[in-house]
Amino acid sequence: MTLRTALLATAAVATLAPAAQADVNIYSYRQPELIQPLLDAFTAETGIKTNVAFLDKGLVERLQAEGDRSPADIILTVDISRLAEAVEAGVTQPVDSAVLQENIPAALRDPGNQWFGVTTRARIVYAAKDRVDPAEVTTYEDLADPKWKGRICTRSGTHAYNLALVSAVIEHHGEAAAKTWIEGVKANLARKPQGNDRAQVKAIWAGECDISLGNTYYMGQMLADAEQKAWAESVNVLFPKFEGGGTHVNVSGVAMTRAAPNRDEALKFMEFLASPGAQEIYAEVNNEYPVAPGAKASDLVASWGDLTPDNVNLMDLAGHRATALRLMEEVDFDG
Known part of the structure; x- marks a missing residue:
């Protein structure tokens, strides 16, 4: 036991x-x-x-x-x-x-x-084992690259988890660059944002997209669920970092x-x-x-790979939340 x-x-x-x-x-x-x-x-x-x-x-x-x-x-x-x-x-x-x-x-x-x-918990990338080379996903900034056009799934951009990530983008690169990044990620979406983090992994398993944003602990939850275990086993857990920083936590x-x-x-x-x-x-x-x-x-969590947390203070990110929400709405990320 x-x-x-x-x-x-x-x-x-x-x-x-x-x-x-x-x-x-x-x-x-x-x-x-x-x-x-x-x-x-x-x-x-x-x-x-x-x-x-x-x-x-x-x-x-x-x-x-x-x-x-x-x-x-x-x-x-x-x-x-x-x-x-x-x-x-x-x-x-x-x-x-x-x-x-x-x-x-x-x-x-x-x-x-x-x-x-x-x-x-880390906000990481789930990537299809059979369609994505792990070496392709190294930074958050890279998610706005056109090479991912039509290949990304995510939940609503106004969800707290994604707003925290955008707040980290603002902290690292400023408001204007964050807006450009949001526009780039939106242009790469395979479908309209919907569902929770596990629903994105299911979409990868079903071939609807190749990578998604998600929190690490959902991997543990999926592996413990008989129906969702196949979803989890279809993806790798990848730990992108910010340029000059670490993985968003x-x-x-x-x-x-x-x-x-x-x-x-x-x-x-x-x-x-x-x-x-x-x-x-x-x-x-x-x-x-x-x-x-x-x-x-x-042992399970450690098996997913090495985590190097970003070193920004989370209260600094909390201060950007209102700006992150405004940018998501300006870009109409969920539209």
């Missing part, structure tokens, strides 16, 4: 209620099966219980409505835009922790210590709420997330990359 299977076998969904004792109360955008093994490990190590409210939207609005009476101590979410939104809304607080400073790289945490990335992150009635316990939870052991549990269950020094990616 694998670690992932053993952990998931013990998973149970908790319901958030005001704590009668010093528990940790969590609002989470992450699905129950993706965090419960981590919560179980935290309780086993510390004796501190966790209560979780799983939300699919409205997390920040809920915290704003609850104000200082909120029972939530911790936010768990994905994508830099959601983390930045929480900070901008004033529903988080800075956390001063030597453990977090040591274990979370500076590029993957808020400069004001309002949030901390705990795992990363995004995060799953944690923040302490402004109200945090159980601050000491919440801090223990955050520091636990940054420990190598917890990092490996979380990363393996989610098919993501741990960020703590010494923590290793799972």
Whole structure:
């Protein structure tokens, strides 16, 4: 039995209620099966219980409505835009922790210590094994080259994952060059943007396109799905880089709420997330990359190839999000 299977076998969904004792109360955008093994490990190590409210939207609005009476101590979410939104809304607080400073790289945490990335996922290229030489895909800039005309699939350009990538293009090359890049990628599309990242891999498998943009962890999800395994096995995972930079990554992150009635316990939870052991549990269950020094990616994730993350601070990318959205709309990328 694998670690992932053993952990998931013990998973149970908790319901958030005001704590009668010093528990940790969590609002989470992450699905129950993706965090419960981590919560179980935290309780086993510390004796501190966790209560979780799983939300699919409205997390920040809920915290704003609850104000200082909120029972939530911790936010768990994905994508830099959601983390930045929480900070901008004033529903988080800075956390001063030597453990977090040591274990979370500076590029993957808020400069004001309002949030901390705990795992990363790369925005990579899925490429048809039988139609694309891996040596052809080395940079993001290259995706705008006319050699890919009619060969690229992607989900909506206004989805958060693609906006984060465009924000990285802006950071590296400026707004004008980013618009030109978007126009070039659009000209190379095989079909109108649609579906999710896995749908693009299915399209490659079906011969509708040759390469697509996607997050790394979807490969793990597809390989675990009997129907989708053939899609996954039809593609290579390629790690393009920015010219002068690395591969674009995004995060799953944690923040302490402004109200945090159980601050000491919440801090223990955050520091636990940054420990190598917890990092490996979380990363393996989610098919993501741990960020703590010494923590290793799972054998499956490591098998996809070497990742050299881009070194730009994600909060800088969050600052470009509005511009990225405007450029996508100006180009009518989804049209």
